[in-house]
Amino acid sequence: MTAIDLAGRVLAAEAARYTAMGWMRGTSGNLSVVAGRDPLRLIVTVSGRDKGELSEQDVVLVDEEGVAVPDQPHPEQVPSAEAGLHGRIAAASGAGAVVHVHALAPVLAAERSPTGVVLRDLEMLKGFGRAAHDDVVTIPVIPNSQDMKVLGDTFAAGFRPDTPALIVARHGIYVWGDDLHQARHRLECLEWLLRFTIEAQERGA
Numbered sequence: 001m002t003a004i005d006l007a008g009r010v011l012a013a014e015a016a017r018y019t020a021m022g023w024m025r026g027t028s029g030n031l032s033v034v035a036g037r038d039p040l041r042l043i044v045t046v047s048g049r050d051k052g053e054l055s056e057q058d059v060v061l062v063d064e065e066g067v068a069v070p071d072q073p074h075p076e077q078v079p080s081a082e083a084g085l086h087g088r089i090a091a092a093s094g095a096g097a098v099v100h101v102h103a104l105a106p107v108l109a110a111e112r113s114p115t116g117v118v119l120r121d122l123e124m125l126k127g128f129g130r131a132a133h134d135d136v137v138t139i140p141v142i143p144n145s146q147d148m149k150v151l152g153d154t155f156a157a158g159f160r161p162d163t164p165a166l167i168v169a170r171h172g173i174y175v176w177g178d179d180l181h182q183a184r185h186r187l188e189c190l191e192w193l194l195r196f197t198i199e200a201q202e203r204g205a
């Protein structure tokens with residue numbers, strides 16, 4: 001088994017978990033791991049598949065712009081259209097894994113706070129890698145676009161190394177970490193934080 005197939009097995013298992021959470025509905029969302037840094041290479045899930053039913057072969061090796069590289073086990077596979085943003089995030093942040101899901105809470109939170117979602121004084125912030133007190137965390141929100149270069153440039157303009165997440169308005173969320181586990185733990189905690197924010201606002205808290 002190649003290193004790419006091994007990564008594919010792990011990515012398929014992670015995608016199945018996110019699907020079970022209801023965060024990868026239809027064929028939405030995509031996950032990646034960094035395969036090399038010089039030059040940057042990512043292994044990303046394929047486009048257009050049910051993310052609950054991926055196999056280890058449903059991944060593609062792409063360059064930093066999200067374009068499939070010629071020499072790989074499954075060159076016929078089509079990478080996710082959003083692979084280009086994964087590349088920009090991995091390049092800027094140094095992350096080893098990037099996850100993108102279409103969870104509802106981030107999109108609702110961005111609808112209320114289109115310039116950034118502010119979080120503070122919540123224990124769960126620790127799970128996002130920040131302090132539970134005396135810390136103000138602003139999750140950046142950028143407008144949606146079908147042009148990955150536009151999304152990448154807007155992301156880069158507002159990038160902060162201490163905030164490993166990005167909400168794309170009316171679309172979904174990106175979270176990253178050293179590996180897929182850290183990225184998932186951060187996403188799980190951040191989704192809770194965003195859900196709390198929405199529900200607290202609705203209740204006038």
Ligand SMILES: [Zn+2]
Pocket residue numbers: 028029082100101102171172
């Ligand atoms: Zn998406």
